[in-house]
Structure formats: C-alpha cells, structure tokens
Amino acid sequence: MIFMINTHDHNLVLLSLMIITLILGNCILYTHSKYVNHDDHDYDHPKLHVVKRRIEFRIDQSFNLPSPLPNWPPGNGFGTGSIDFGGLHIAEVTTFNKVWATYDGGPDGEGATFFEPVGLPEGYFLLGYYAQRNNRPLFGRVLVAKDTNSPGDPALNWPIDYALVWSSHGLSVKADSPGYIWAPIPSDGYQAVGLVVTTTPEKPPLDKVRCVRNDFTTFCEPDEWIWGREGDIDSDEFNIFDSRPVKKGKQGSAVSAGTFLAKSGGGTTGDTPLLACLKYVKSNATYMPNLDQLKALISTYSPKIYNHPKENFFPSSVEWFFKNGALLYKKGDESNPIPIEPSGANLPQGGTSDGEYWIDLPTNKNEKERVKKGDIESACAYYHVKPMLGGTYTDLAIWVFYPFNGPSSAKVGFVTIPLGEIGEHVADWEHVTLRISNFNGMLQKVYFSQHAEGEWVYPPDLEFYDGNKFNGYASLHGHACYRSVGEVLQGSNYIGIRNDTGKSDKMLDTSKNYEIISADYLGGGVVIEPAWLNYARKWGPKISYNIADEIKKFANLLPGKLKAKFLAFTKSLPPEVLGEQGPTGPKMKKSWDGEETK
Structure with missing residues (x-):
C-alpha cells in the first residue's frame, strides 16, 4: 500500500513517518523450507542432506523462445553454426544432461544445477561443464571446439590429469547425492577453460574434455554469482561464478566458453590456475550480420x-x-x-x-x-x-x-x-x-x-x-x-x-x-x-536552482535516523538522476x- 502525503503538512508527515518507523522496526520476515528430508526433520548436522522429495524448481523446465528462429537472409558467416578463430573452429551447444544439483545456497537460497553439454556437432570436443541457478528455467550455452590445425601443432589437447577442486562430502549441502568438481590439468602450452562435475570420487576420464593451446586463450574473471555461501570473490567460502573475459568491449578478442569458475579464499581452489577464456588468433568480421540480416533481427526481436x-x-x-x-x-x-x-x-x-x-x-x-x-x-x-x-x-x-x-x-x-x-x-x-x-x-x-x-x-x-x-x-x-x-x-x-x-x-x-x-x-x-x-x-x-537546498528541505521533514539515511542515499545518486x-x-x-x- 502506498500513501501520498502533502509535504507542506509537516505534522502529518512526522506522525506518518513515526508510525511507519514503528511498523518497519517490528516487521518479521517469514520463509518456508523448500526441502524435505527422508524423516521430515530439520537438518542439524554438517553432513550431506539427501533430499528425497522437493518442490519443483524453475530449472526443471527448459526454456525455448516462443517462436522458431526464421531463416536468416543469406550472406557471410552469420548464423551458420560455427566461427573460425584462426584454425580453431568454435560452435555453440544448448542441450544438456543434468549431472548434479544442490538445493540451497546462492543468491536466492534455491541452489544451482550442474550439466554436461550433449549433442556436440561432429568433430567437436567438450571444453567444460555448465552451471545455472535453480531460479529460472534452463537456458544456457557452452562453446565447443574443433581443431583444424596440423597434427604437429594441435590447438586442442587432452589434460594430463585432474585435480579435485571441491567436494560436498561431509559438508552441509542439500543435494540428491554427493558432488565433486574437478579441474583438468593441462600439459605445457595449454590451458583449461572449464571444469568437470561428477557424483563419485573417481576422476573423470582424460578424454572427457580438451584443453586449449595458449595462443587461443586469455584471462577470465568471475561474472554473475551462481552458487555458494557469500558470493564475494575475496571470500574464504567456496563459490561458483559465471566467467567472462577480463578485457571486454567492442575491441575485445575474447569470449567465455560458457563454463563456470570455482573460487575460494580469493583464488581458484585446488592447485590449478584461473581458468581461461577463448580468444581468436585471426579476426574475421564476416560472422557479423550484414545489413539485410540486421533488419531481420530487428523485425524478429x-x-x-x-x-x-x-x-x-x-x-x-x-x-x-x-x-x-x-x-x-x-x-x-x-x-x-x-x-x-x-x-x-x-x-x-x-x-x-x-x-x-x-x-x-x-x-x-x-x-x-x-x-x-x-x-x-x-x-x-x-x-x-x-x-x-x-x-x-x-x-x-x-x-x-x-x-x-x-x-x-x-x-x-x-x-x-x-x-x-x-x-x-x-x-x-x-x-x-x-x-x-x-x-x-x-x-x-x-x-x-x-x-x-x-x-x-x-x-x-x-x-x-x-x-x-x-x-x-x-x-x-x-x-x-x-x-x-x-x-x-x-x-x-x-x-x-x-x-x-x-x-x-x-x-x-x-x-x-x-x-x-x-x-x-x-x-x-x-x-x-x-x-x-x-x-x-x-x-x-x-540547472539553476540549488539542489542541496531542495534535498535539505525534504530531509527536514523526516525524523533523525530516517533523515540521515535519506541524506546519505541522495549523495549516492548520479547527477543525471538529481537533475543537475x-x-x-x-x-x-x-x-x-x-x-x-x-
């Protein structure tokens, strides 16, 4: 409910705000559990909480655009399914098999789900797994790669081992089963661009993913928080983030593979360095839409x-x-x-x-x-x-x-x-x-x-x-x-x-x-x-009027603590909002x- 008040009636303003302050000070926030364990008791020990039944999450449904994509007008390489980074062909995969899920933690407390990309185009290899919050329908993409370089200088190579980054074993994590996150260890001259998730403590097969040659990679950094306890990249807590290139913008040459980063204590957990993003070696603008394709995109979206x-x-x-x-x-x-x-x-x-x-x-x-x-x-x-x-x-x-x-x-x-x-x-x-x-x-x-x-x-x-x-x-x-x-x-x-x-x-x-x-x-x-x-x-x-005086005039209508908070808030507003x-x-x-x- 919203009340509009006459700001010239100071007594009414003060009375209203005193009542509001009392209401706000005594508000109680209620939440309900989304999880029920096998004996219907609350979880009270630092163990894996196996979930026997649960309320359905949005991620349980895949999202598709309301209408099929049109046939784009011809020309160049836009919409053809793959992009050549200079001997390393990159394609996008949007189909997944669920591997492991957790049902608490993250930005809204609903947890996250981890997926293996499937349905790769012929000749393409997996670079890493995909993770998404549970609070929206499944809608994601990861990039996969095909090597067209000479066999003597391959752009892709198997990892030589895996390092265990994190495990839910023994931790207070609500999930259907234990979860394990692994980092591929690349050979010299290569970088890992994604992680692998399993539900058993055995290491994944070496041929599950590929690592990418150094010249096709660049630095990544955390982007949107997906899952964890705090969401702070400098936190000691274990957290999962989307990845993004450090250098962004129109002139940037890099793209995230759509895989996720795992960070703890201000750095990547385990003994592996930060994961890498993909970078083109040879720029090619022919994959951008031409004028007819632009008009079709505008008409479509x-x-x-x-x-x-x-x-x-x-x-x-x-x-x-x-x-x-x-x-x-x-x-x-x-x-x-x-x-x-x-x-x-x-x-x-x-x-x-x-x-x-x-x-x-x-x-x-x-x-x-x-x-x-x-x-x-x-x-x-x-x-x-x-x-x-x-x-x-x-x-x-x-x-x-x-x-x-x-x-x-x-x-x-x-x-x-x-x-x-x-x-x-x-x-x-x-x-x-x-x-x-x-x-x-x-x-x-x-x-x-x-x-x-x-x-x-x-x-x-x-x-x-x-x-x-x-x-x-x-x-x-x-x-x-x-x-x-x-x-x-x-x-x-x-x-x-x-x-x-x-x-x-x-x-x-x-x-x-x-x-x-x-x-x-x-x-x-x-x-x-x-x-x-x-x-x-x-x-x-x-503007010609004194904004500070205007703000002070309205702030003076508020009781002490609210006045201080209001003044502090107005100082954070940009000039274009204030109207300067x-x-x-x-x-x-x-x-x-x-x-x-x-």
Missing part, C-alpha cells in the same frame, strides 16, 4: 517500450526536437543562441564535454512547455550495432530520446514524497541492448538501462508478445527501462527514488519506426552516422565501445 499511464514527458525523434525550437548555446555568448538544423549539421563535432556548448529548450514559455512533452508520434528507435565478445555476439543497442526528464518522487516506508524540481533536466537518453548469438541468431539476453546503471535479463524472464518480440517499460518521468510493470525502488528496501512502470497506449514499437545510426564494422558508406551523434557536449544546460545537468549523447557513453554497466 525488437521490443515495444511502454510509457506509464501518468507520464507527461514522452519521447520524440531528435529531428522533431531540433525542428521545434531547440537552441544551441555557446559559453560567453549566451544571449545569442542559434536554432539547430533538423539534421544537427550545425552542431560542433567531436571535442569533449567541456562546457563550451550546450542545448536547451525554446525560450518562449508556451513553446518550451510544449516541447518538454515530446511527440511520441515522431519518436524513433536509434540502433547502434557492434561486435562483442570476440565477434561471437552482436549487440543491438536501441537508443530512445526524450526532450525532458520529469521530477522525481522519494519513498520512505509507505509514504511517497514528491521532490519538486529534483530530477528535472533537459534531454534524456535511455537504451535497451539485445545481445544476439552470431552462431545461430538466438537472443541471449537483454540489457535494460536504468539511470547510471542497469540490468541484464535472460529471455525466460522477459515478457514476450507476437513471437519473439518482448515488452519494455519506461519509468514514470525518469524513463529508466524495466522488463515488467510495477514499482522499483532505487535505493534500499524502505527508502529511495521511485521508478514506477505501467502499460498505456503511449508506446514506441522499436521494430517499426527506427534508424540504424552506427554499424562501423560494415565498412564505410553502408551506415552514415547522423551529425548529431558526433556532438560531444551536453544535451541540456546545468543534461546528459551527453549515446556516443559519449562508456557502453558505446565497452560493456554495459551493471
């Missing part, structure tokens, strides 16, 4: 982005914004702003965000208010296409422009407090990124930008419609993008900035009204970047050439 029913500030095209009176200001000549050409051709190109120039709304009051509201009929999805993870995946970053970002609201307990002008600024750039496998054109995951950060979401957790397209939701006034309808609190669980989402008839279909603004891997002349994309300065002015100044354009963001920010 691109989302509808819904605005909240109470939204006042809608997206528009950049051209509409310029045509309707946006002005370019120059430092030292503020009294003579100039109209911006519809294409942005008269914007200064390049440079840095140095404060020399900025864009603002029309000076006429009525026109200013009209332009603030945007024009969803003209709104356009701007696509930036880039190779990722050694060119094995394609990122489709969909940028949406809003002429104005509206005011924020804070939530303290059950009370919502409008924050006046806080959060307001001219211009707002938000984006959603689709990560596509170049092996087969499969949607792997989606990134939803949310102010200065965001989240990766896997397809099982998307809201699909019309085949393999999905929905996104722009938050009220702030336009951060989320995968479902509801409220997300930016902060702690009882104090923060509200991000409300909802479905309305004000929607942008990013598969219809769109423009590909950058895809430099296609070569010169295929995609022409608009002039406004290379404008490096701010798309809005620095307008943002830079898409090309100036770190994610343009790099990985998305979590």
Whole structure:
C-alpha cells in the first residue's frame, strides 16, 4: 500500500513517518523450507542432506523462445553454426544432461544445477561443464571446439590429469547425492577453460574434455554469482561464478566458453590456475550480420517500450526536437543562441564535454512547455550495432530520446514524497541492448538501462508478445527501462527514488519506426552516422536552482535516523538522476565501445 502525503503538512508527515518507523522496526520476515528430508526433520548436522522429495524448481523446465528462429537472409558467416578463430573452429551447444544439483545456497537460497553439454556437432570436443541457478528455467550455452590445425601443432589437447577442486562430502549441502568438481590439468602450452562435475570420487576420464593451446586463450574473471555461501570473490567460502573475459568491449578478442569458475579464499581452489577464456588468433568480421540480416533481427526481436499511464514527458525523434525550437548555446555568448538544423549539421563535432556548448529548450514559455512533452508520434528507435565478445555476439543497442526528464518522487516506508524540481533536466537518453548469438541468431539476453546503471535479463524472464518480440517499460518521468510493470525502488528496501512502470497506449514499437545510426564494422558508406551523434557536449544546460537546498528541505521533514539515511542515499545518486545537468549523447557513453554497466 502506498500513501501520498502533502509535504507542506509537516505534522502529518512526522506522525506518518513515526508510525511507519514503528511498523518497519517490528516487521518479521517469514520463509518456508523448500526441502524435505527422508524423516521430515530439520537438518542439524554438517553432513550431506539427501533430499528425497522437493518442490519443483524453475530449472526443471527448459526454456525455448516462443517462436522458431526464421531463416536468416543469406550472406557471410552469420548464423551458420560455427566461427573460425584462426584454425580453431568454435560452435555453440544448448542441450544438456543434468549431472548434479544442490538445493540451497546462492543468491536466492534455491541452489544451482550442474550439466554436461550433449549433442556436440561432429568433430567437436567438450571444453567444460555448465552451471545455472535453480531460479529460472534452463537456458544456457557452452562453446565447443574443433581443431583444424596440423597434427604437429594441435590447438586442442587432452589434460594430463585432474585435480579435485571441491567436494560436498561431509559438508552441509542439500543435494540428491554427493558432488565433486574437478579441474583438468593441462600439459605445457595449454590451458583449461572449464571444469568437470561428477557424483563419485573417481576422476573423470582424460578424454572427457580438451584443453586449449595458449595462443587461443586469455584471462577470465568471475561474472554473475551462481552458487555458494557469500558470493564475494575475496571470500574464504567456496563459490561458483559465471566467467567472462577480463578485457571486454567492442575491441575485445575474447569470449567465455560458457563454463563456470570455482573460487575460494580469493583464488581458484585446488592447485590449478584461473581458468581461461577463448580468444581468436585471426579476426574475421564476416560472422557479423550484414545489413539485410540486421533488419531481420530487428523485425524478429525488437521490443515495444511502454510509457506509464501518468507520464507527461514522452519521447520524440531528435529531428522533431531540433525542428521545434531547440537552441544551441555557446559559453560567453549566451544571449545569442542559434536554432539547430533538423539534421544537427550545425552542431560542433567531436571535442569533449567541456562546457563550451550546450542545448536547451525554446525560450518562449508556451513553446518550451510544449516541447518538454515530446511527440511520441515522431519518436524513433536509434540502433547502434557492434561486435562483442570476440565477434561471437552482436549487440543491438536501441537508443530512445526524450526532450525532458520529469521530477522525481522519494519513498520512505509507505509514504511517497514528491521532490519538486529534483530530477528535472533537459534531454534524456535511455537504451535497451539485445545481445544476439552470431552462431545461430538466438537472443541471449537483454540489457535494460536504468539511470547510471542497469540490468541484464535472460529471455525466460522477459515478457514476450507476437513471437519473439518482448515488452519494455519506461519509468514514470525518469524513463529508466524495466522488463515488467510495477514499482522499483532505487535505493534500499524502505527508502529511495521511485521508478514506477505501467502499460498505456503511449508506446514506441522499436521494430517499426527506427534508424540504424552506427554499424562501423560494415565498412564505410553502408551506415552514415547522423551529425548529431558526433556532438560531444551536453544535451541540456546545468540547472539553476540549488539542489542541496531542495534535498535539505525534504530531509527536514523526516525524523533523525530516517533523515540521515535519506541524506546519505541522495549523495549516492548520479547527477543525471538529481537533475543537475543534461546528459551527453549515446556516443559519449562508456557502453558505446565497452560493456554495459551493471
């Protein structure tokens, strides 16, 4: 239940907050066990807890996209099933046999399951096993390899032995059976890129997996926490993580094999070094989608982005914004702003965000208010296409422009407090990124930008419609993008900035009204970047009111401890959320050439 209160009635605010504080201080969180042992008693000893029956987990079901993949338009190597790393051919496998599972621990306490990849293409070899949390349907991939080098210098080689990394034997782990995790020990000149899991203490056969020659490998690091007790890479506890290359971004040459890392005490457990990621020796851009294939991908996957029913500030095209009176200001000549050409051709190109120039709304009051509201009929999805993870995946970053970002609201307990002008600024750039496998054109995951950060979401957790397209939701006034309808609190669980989402008839279909603004891997002349994309300065002015005073005014309505927590929270917010100044354009963001920010 949410209460809206009049922030000018200080006595009502204080009374409400005192009641809320008492409620929050006396809340009791209840949980229920998902596990039942053979004698229906709680587990109370440090032994393996054999589970005789249990509640079904989401991972017990495999996930498939709602519709089969289309036949992609012909051309190059995109969607052909394998990629040549320079004598080492890599393919993607998405079918698995369950080996071992644990039913507690991990981010949500539901445990994880470990799988052996099966159904490998002819001539390909396994590099390691796959692990996934139990809290979503099975949806994963691992890479397998085929050696086309000369027999005298093979890119793949058997391990010479295995080292036991970890065992559940004698530990307090809820599982169907004991579990053992093994690290392949490579011969000189080779690296292991994955681990093996068994349910017996006998070592796996040497020919179960292959190790990879050094020049086809590079450093890996932990990514998403899969399972364990703490999830801290520096913890002494044993933990399982997804792996990712240390060097990421558009220029990166490496990709994780989709296998998992095991870490304890700040390093890999056992006597083996950190596992490696795969790296291409010879780059080949022909596995990226051509222009026709890009259009097919956009038609297949691109989302509808819904605005909240109470939204006042809608997206528009950049051209509409310029045509309707946006002005370019120059430092030292503020009294003579100039109209911006519809294409942005008269914007200064390049440079840095140095404060020399900025864009603002029309000076006429009525026109200013009209332009603030945007024009969803003209709104356009701007696509930036880039190779990722050694060119094995394609990122489709969909940028949406809003002429104005509206005011924020804070939530303290059950009370919502409008924050006046806080959060307001001219211009707002938000984006959603689709990560596509170049092996087969499969949607792997989606990134939803949310102010200065965001989240990766896997397809099982998307809201699909019309085949393999999905929905996104722009938050009220702030336009951060989320995968479902509801409220997300930016902060702690009882104090923060509200991000409300909802479905309305004000929607942008990013598969219809769109423009590909950058895809430099296609070569010169295929995609022409608009002039406004290379404008490096701010798309809005620095605000004129004192944010510190505004925050203090609202903080003074709160009792002592809540006031301190509220002030501490506001200091953690990025400038674009606070509304101190307008943002830079898409090309100036770190994610343009790099990985998305979590």
